[in-house]
Amino acid sequence: MIEDKSKLSESEVEEIKSIFKGLVESGERYDVDEIEFWFENEGSWTVKEPRIRIANLSNYIQDKYQQTAHLRIMSDDDCNCGH
Secondary structure (H helix, E strand, C coil), X not given: CCCCCCCCCHHHHXXXXXXXXXXXXXXXXXXXXXXXXXXXXXXXXXXXXXXXXXXXXXXXXXXXXXXXXXHHHCCHHHHCCCC
């Protein structure tokens, strides 16, 4: 899907974000280290910057989702504030 593996376009970045967001929203979890390892060993991703960008995006989306999911799970009953 990526036309130029040495440089990501903004539309490709948005598509990558959408893919990772879809994964985490459906309950999937992934290991960012495994994503980085795959890129290093896949062979056709010879320029490091796009690989780092994709790994960073995957990490950012997963962290952001986990933080917002945690906030949704918390309710007023969890505050132990004596109501």
